Amino acid sequence: xxxxxxxxxxxxxxxxxxxxxxxxxxxxxxxxxxxxxxxxxxxxxxxxxxxxxxxxxxxxxxxxxxxxxxxxxxxxxxxxxxxxxxxxxxxxxxxxxxxxxxxxxxxxxxxx
Amino acid sequence: xxxxxxxxxxxxxxxxxxxxxxxxxxxxxxxxxxxxxxxxxxxxxxxxxxxxxxxxxxxxxxxxxxxxxxxxxxxxxxxxxxxxxxxxxxxxxxxxxxxxxxxxxxxxxxxxx
Numbered sequence: 001x002x003x004x005x006x007x008x009x010x011x012x013x014x015x016x017x018x019x020x021x022x023x024x025x026x027x028x029x030x031x032x033x034x035x036x037x038x039x040x041x042x043x044x045x046x047x048x049x050x051x052x053x054x055x056x057x058x059x060x061x062x063x064x065x066x067x068x069x070x071x072x073x074x075x076x077x078x079x080x081x082x083x084x085x086x087x088x089x090x091x092x093x094x095x096x097x098x099x100x101x102x103x104x105x106x107x108x109x110x111x112x
Numbered sequence: 113x114x115x116x117x118x119x120x121x122x123x124x125x126x127x128x129x130x131x132x133x134x135x136x137x138x139x140x141x142x143x144x145x146x147x148x149x150x151x152x153x154x155x156x157x158x159x160x161x162x163x164x165x166x167x168x169x170x171x172x173x174x175x176x177x178x179x180x181x182x183x184x185x186x187x188x189x190x191x192x193x194x195x196x197x198x199x200x201x202x203x204x205x206x207x208x209x210x211x212x213x214x215x216x217x218x219x220x221x222x223x224x225x
């Protein structure tokens with residue numbers, strides 16, 4: 001069974017600070033996706049990383065896929081209150097077909 | 113295109129009752145997925161369809177759960193003889209093809225009393 005562990009599960013910081021969220025597994029994934037979920041809504045895809053070592057940037061968000069494709073990180077620079085939400089990583093496993101394995105999520109709160 | 117629609121958004125039922133959720137995917141998306149999300153956890157895969165064919169079911173999907181996609185468009189997820197442990201958000205997602213981006217609906221939140 002493939003599992004993804006996210007850390008931290010909860011993070012509350014002040015506006016303007018930087019933060020990093022980690023997503024770790026002992027399993028190899030063919031791709032790793034990051035989603036953001038608002039209360040009462042479904043997850044929305046932020047980015048997909050496919051190649052080991054790949055780095056993708058989305059404005060103030062930087063996503064990295066580990067060299068061995070077992071882990072990933074999300075770094076936010078100069079966090080803003082609008083970044084508040086639940087961040088989920090999800091791995092596409094060896095059976096593909098978009099049958100995603102999700103981490104338990106990191107609930108991020110950015111205080112003004 | 114209005115995205116993935118789910119109905120109802122909220123359902124409160126008594127233990128032992130049957131409930132049915134409906135999902136209307138984005139038109140022309142041939143793949144449709146059901147996930148379940150409990151409080152404080154990430155979504156868990158339940159099942160998926162390619163057109164009208166149900167290609168995979170998770171071991172989480174007990175015999176009380178059944179999903180259909182009769183014409184390859186909308187899908188229903190029925191839970192029979194609900195239990196309190198079935199309380200969760202049931203999320204539907206659709207995609208175009210094997211590598212298409214997953215678009216999630218807003219979910220149907222089930223509370224079993």
